[in-house]
Amino acid sequence: MSAPESMPVLQVRDLTIDYPGRGGLTRAVDGVSFALGAGRVLGVVGESGSGKSSIGMAAMGLTEASHAVIGGEMKFAGTDLAKLKGQGWRSLRGERVSMVFQDAMATLNPVLRVGDQIADMFRYHRPQMSRKARRAAVLDLLEQVGIRDADKRIDNYPHELSGGMRQRIVIAAAIALEPELLIADEPTTALDVTVQAQILDLMQDLIREREMAMLFISHDLDVVGDICDDVVVMRHGKIVEAGRVDDVLIRPRHPYTQELLAARPQFRTAEVAAVQSGGSHA
Numbered sequence: 070m071s072a073p074e075s076m077p078v079l080q081v082r083d084l085t086i087d088y089p090g091r092g093g094l095t096r097a098v099d100g101v102s103f104a105l106g107a108g109r110v111l112g113v114v115g116e117s118g119s120g121k122s123s124i125g126m127a128a129m130g131l132t133e134a135s136h137a138v139i140g141g142e143m144k145f146a147g148t149d150l151a152k153l154k155g156q157g158w159r160s161l162r163g164e165r166v167s168m169v170f171q172d173a174m175a176t177l178n179p180v181l182r183v184g185d186q187i188a189d190m191f192r193y194h195r196p197q198m199s200r201k202a203r204r205a206a207v208l209d210l211l212e213q214v215g216i217r218d219a220d221k222r223i224d225n226y227p228h229e230l231s232g233g234m235r236q237r238i239v240i241a242a243a244i245a246l247e248p249e250l251l252i253a254d255e256p257t258t259a260l261d262v263t264v265q266a267q268i269l270d271l272m273q274d275l276i277r278e279r280e281m282a283m284l285f286i287s288h289d290l291d292v293v294g295d296i297c298d299d300v301v302v303m304r305h306g307k308i309v310e311a312g313r314v315d316d317v318l319i320r321p322r323h324p325y326t327q328e329l330l331a332a333r334p335q336f337r338t339a340e341v342a343a344v345q346s347g348g349s350h351a
C-alpha cells in the first residue's frame with residue numbers, strides 16, 4: 070500500500086545520530102529535518118564527513134551494526150522507523166525502500182551470477198513466485214536498466230561485467246520490487262565521466278517512469294543540479310541551507326554553499342556555461 074499523496078515518503082524531524090567512540094558519543098548528524106515527497110528527488114550535499122551517508126543508513130535501518138544512537142524522528146510513509154524491529158525492517162528494506170551504494174563490486178557477491186543476485190530479491194520477498202517467473206522478471210529488469218544481451222548477461226559473474234554494467238545490476242536489484250524510495254549514496258562516483266552520465270540518465274528515467282522518490286547523496290553539485298528537485302546542504306551534521314535546487318545552486322545564500330559552488334572543477338563550470346549559452350562543448 071502506498072502513502073496518500075500528501076504524506077511525505079520520508080519525513081525527518083530533528084534527527085540526531087551519535088556514534089560511540091573512545092571518548093564517548095560523537096554527533097554525526099545534528100538536528101536535521103526535511104520532507105521528501107512522492108516522486109521527488111532530494112539531493113543531500115556537503116563535504117566529506119558532514120553526515121550524508123549516516124542519514125541514508127539510518128533510513129534503511131543499517132546503523133545498528135555501528136551501535137549508533139538515533140534521536141528525533143524518521144517516518145517512512147507515516148511509519149515511525151524507530152518502532153521497527155527486525156522483521157519490520159526486513160519487510161520494508163528492499164520492498165519499499167532500497168539503497169544503491171558507490172561501489173557495485175562491494176555490493177555484489179563475487180561468487181554468484183548477477184541474475185541470481187537480482188532473483189534473490191524475489192526469492193526472499195516473493196517466495197510464491199516460480200523459478201520461471203523469477204527468471205522472466207530478472208530478464209525484464211536487465212532490459213529496463215539497459216543491459217543488452219540480457220539472456221547472456223544474466224548468467225555472468227560480476228567480474229565479467231564492466232563497472233557501469235555492474236552498477237546497472239545493482240540498480241536492477243534495488244528497483245526489482247518497485248520501492249517507493251530509492252536512496253542513492255554517491256551512485257556514480259566510482260565510474261568514469263561518460264558512464265556516470267549514462268547511469269544518471271538511467272536513474273532519472275526509472276524515477277520518472279515509476280514515480281519513485283529518491284534521496285540522492287552526492288558531493289557533486291553539478292550532478293545534483295541535473296537530477297534533483299530539492300537540495301539540502303550539510304556541514305558538520307547540520308543543514309546550512311535547503312530549498313529548490315535552482316534557487317540554492319543559482320542563488321546560494323549561505324557562505325558555505327557559495328564555497329562549495331566555487332570549489333567546483335573549472336572545466337565543468339565552463340562546460341555548463343557553454344551549454345547554457347547554446348555553444349558547443351567541443
Ligand SMILES: Nc1ncnc2c1ncn2[C@@H]1O[C@H](COP(=O)(O)OP(=O)(O)OP(=O)(O)O)[C@@H](O)[C@H]1O
Nearest residue numbers: 088089097116117118119120121122123124135288
Ligand atoms: N559506523 C561509524 N562509526 C563511527 N563513526 C562513524 C560511522 N559512520 C560514520 N561515522 C562518522 O560520522 C561522521 C559522518 O559520516 P558520514 O559517513 O555520514 O559522512 P558523509 O557526509 O557521508 O561523508 P563522505 O562524503 O566522506 O561519504 C564522520 O565523522 C564519520 O567519521
Ligand SMILES: [Mg+2]
Nearest residue numbers: 121122123254
Ligand atoms: Mg558518505
